[in-house]
Amino acid sequence: MIKSSIKKILRATDSIVQKNTGQHRVDSPGLLILTFHGTFERSQDAYCGDVDPQQAITIAHLREAIESMLEAGYSFVGTDSVRYLEPSRHWTMLTFDDGLATNQLVLPLLEEFQIPGVFFVCTGHVEHQKAFWWDVVYRNRKRQGVSDSAIAEEVKELKLLRMNEIEQRLRDDFGPRAMRVLGDLDRAMTVTELKKFASSPWVRIGNHTRDHAILTVLSPGEIEEQVVSAQDSLEAWIGLRPTTIAYPNGNSSPEIRSQMRSLGLLQGQTVRALKSSLPIHDLYALPRVTLWGQRSIQDQLQEARCGVSLIETLRR
Numbered sequence: 001m002i003k004s005s006i007k008k009i010l011r012a013t014d015s016i017v018q019k020n021t022g023q024h025r026v027d028s029p030g031l032l033i034l035t036f037h038g039t040f041e042r043s044q045d046a047y048c049g050d051v052d053p054q055q056a057i058t059i060a061h062l063r064e065a066i067e068s069m070l071e072a073g074y075s076f077v078g079t080d081s082v083r084y085l086e087p088s089r090h091w092t093m094l095t096f097d098d099g100l101a102t103n104q105l106v107l108p109l110l111e112e113f114q115i116p117g118v119f120f121v122c123t124g125h126v127e128h129q130k131a132f133w134w135d136v137v138y139r140n141r142k143r144q145g146v147s148d149s150a151i152a153e154e155v156k157e158l159k160l161l162r163m164n165e166i167e168q169r170l171r172d173d174f175g176p177r178a179m180r181v182l183g184d185l186d187r188a189m190t191v192t193e194l195k196k197f198a199s200s201p202w203v204r205i206g207n208h209t210r211d212h213a214i215l216t217v218l219s220p221g222e223i224e225e226q227v228v229s230a231q232d233s234l235e236a237w238i239g240l241r242p243t244t245i246a247y248p249n250g251n252s253s254p255e256i257r258s259q260m261r262s263l264g265l266l267q268g269q270t271v272r273a274l275k276s277s278l279p280i281h282d283l284y285a286l287p288r289v290t291l292w293g294q295r296s297i298q299d300q301l302q303e304a305r306c307g308v309s310l311i312e313t314l315r316r
């Protein structure tokens with residue numbers, strides 16, 4: 001609770017500092033990667049109670065972000081060109097984590113603007129059509145009247161466990177069918193949908209592990225199983241072996257990053273909210289900025305482009 005209040009104050013201070021010092025005008029060249037999860041048609045879908053609203057990003061928010069980046073002179077890229085980007089220019093990348101069915105709504109926007117989007121897929125969720133565990137926690141605890149901060153605390157604790165342990169605990173707490181999906185808002189794409197989606201020239205597919213496994217709690221053997229099994233499934237479904245992983249929850253370590261290299265991946269994406277200067281010095285620790293539908297998209301993009309953030313400064 002206190003932590004989130006401090007974050008709010010820092011964020012507000014960041015905005016004020018940028019507005020009053022004119023730092024928002026300093027938009028240096030580089031690569032700004034943007035991250036999204038569910039992409040809802042209407043904002044009430046995010047708050048329907050079946051899913052954790054998370055960033056509650058709608059297609060309208062996304063359109064606003066694309067237009068704002070184009071207006072600021074940014075060019076959109078996929079993952080393959082990252083190592084070759086011209087250092088004096090402004091680049092951006094749209095990334096979407098988890099492989100959610102709602103991400104299919106993004107395709108008409110990519111086609112309209114003729115820009116690529118990168119989608120990081122959890123293959124176990126695609127194959128088995130099971131719910132994401134944080135949605136299961138959210139909807140059941142909400143029904144029990146539990147507060148958002150208590151739910152956030154529980155989610156944080158569960159992230160320290162392995163996937164089978166989390167799912168077992170949820171079945172114990174909420175019944176044997178707790179992990180079932182409720183509809184189109186809380187499910188991953190099916191294999192058939194993913195194959196069709198990935199056939200678009202604007203769609204790039206990346207690895208997000210088989211089970212949305214937080215790699216820092218696993219042994220090297222378990223990490224390999226999670227990453228390679230996702231690579232194998234994706235290659236079998238779409239005919240291409242991904243080159244990039246987005247670490248679930250953004251968690252990685254020097255050992256994990258070097259393991260990704262040995263497993264044949266060329267890039268790894270984190271959730272450190274920074275813009276990269278070029279050339280990129282560590283392709284296995286690419287930072288990404290998450291946008292929130294609850295705040296002004298323009299303000300967030302302005303902060304991200306200018307790269308001054310008290311929150312990030314304190315984290316370093």
Ligand SMILES: [Zn+2]
Nearest residue numbers: 097098248249
């Ligand atoms: Zn994820």
